[in-house]
Amino acid sequence: MHAAELRVAMSVDVEMPPPPPKIRVDRLVKTFGSFTAVDGISVDIAPGEFFVIVGPSGCGKTTLLRILAGLEAPTAGTISVSPNDAGRPTNSMVFQGDSIFPWMSVYDNAAYGLAMRRRPKAEIAERVRPLLETTGLWRFRDRYPHQLSGGMRQRVSICRAFANDPDILLMDEPFSALDEQNKMLLHQELLRIWEETKKTVVFITHSVDEAVTLSDRIMVMTAHPGRSKAILDNPFGRPRDVVALRGDPVYGAFVFRIWEYLREEVRAAKLQEQGGEA
Numbered sequence: 418m419h420a421a422e423l424r425v426a427m428s429v430d431v432e433m434p435p436p437p438p439k440i441r442v443d444r445l446v447k448t449f450g451s452f453t454a455v456d457g458i459s460v461d462i463a464p465g466e467f468f469v470i471v472g473p474s475g476c477g478k479t480t481l482l483r484i485l486a487g488l489e490a491p492t493a494g495t496i497s498v499s500p501n502d503a504g505r506p507t508n509s510m511v512f513q514g515d516s517i518f519p520w521m522s523v524y525d526n527a528a529y530g531l532a533m534r535r536r537p538k539a540e541i542a543e544r545v546r547p548l549l550e551t552t553g554l555w556r557f558r559d560r561y562p563h564q565l566s567g568g569m570r571q572r573v574s575i576c577r578a579f580a581n582d583p584d585i586l587l588m589d590e591p592f593s594a595l596d597e598q599n600k601m602l603l604h605q606e607l608l609r610i611w612e613e614t615k616k617t618v619v620f621i622t623h624s625v626d627e628a629v630t631l632s633d634r635i636m637v638m639t640a641h642p643g644r645s646k647a648i649l650d651n652p653f654g655r656p657r658d659v660v661a662l663r664g665d666p667v668y669g670a671f672v673f674r675i676w677e678y679l680r681e682e683v684r685a686a687k688l689q690e691q692g693g694e695a
């Protein structure tokens with residue numbers, strides 16, 4: 418057999434094992450006193466995956482993200498994150514609304530994580546400038562947050578998180594305060610930056626549309642106590658055009674499928690909120 422034939426034969430026969438997960442969540446439980454916020458969630462998230470969590474209000478999404486960020490300890494179960502290159506932060510968090518510093522310019526806000534790690538100025542510029550350019554903020558780099566629109570402030574938060582070059586990005590409803598048009602632009606920008614960097618992202622949202630637009634997989638959570646109800650593979654490939662996506666008949670069908678899982682949970686959460694039984 419020639420070497421080329423042997424290679425073909427081997428490529429057919431040898432199945433590569435999947436890469437080890439970047440994040441492994443194993444039977445995770447979080448209680449606050451007698452209240453169970455997260456109840457036995459297990460999931461493996463692959464390196465470079467865009468993993469989105471949707472669920473009704475109060476189901477434990479933020480609690481789960483805070484545990485991933487190391488801001489809360491689990492009550493039971495474990496979270497393990499495969500190690501990264503030394504010297505890089507494990508994760509950066511982007512919060513709901515914008516969380517940039519009002520006393521710092523756009524540039525300094527975007528550079529904040531790197532400056533805190535005392536990276537050389539040239540390296541900071543090398544990282545920050547392309548991000549500010551991609552998001553249309555470069556010419557506003559000397560402005561302060563009060564001189565920016567909400568969409569621009571949120572762009573600064575995203576630039577800061579990516580500039581920091583973490584292994585994992587944790588995003589807690591970062592776009593919930595924005596109007597539809599700004600949201601759409603930011604979705605496209607976020608996807609563009611993510612496709613260049615292939616970071617592992619865990620993203621929380623209330624919006625099924627946002628989940629479908631951004632994700633590789635979507636976890637639907639139950640109403641309190643927060644459990645994993647379903648984990649769905651997104652049928653759309655990459656790269657994505659966030660507007661064209663909506664014209665695809667598969668889009669509506671996938672949104673509908675997620676709502677089938679979600680609607681009962683939203684109803685249950687509403688009843689819980691009103692003090693009734695779900």
Ligand SMILES: Nc1ncnc2c1ncn2[C@@H]1O[C@H](COP(=O)(O)OP(=O)(O)OP(=O)(O)O)[C@@H](O)[C@H]1O
Pocket residue numbers: 449452454472473474475476477478479480481
């Ligand atoms: N530190 C805390 N002490 C007591 N209860 C808490 C604490 N943090 C969260 N909870 C409760 O845990 C539940 C889950 O909260 P969490 O913020 O994780 O939900 P969520 O799904 O992110 O909600 P939303 O979508 O409304 O932001 C809520 O009932 C909340 O009140």
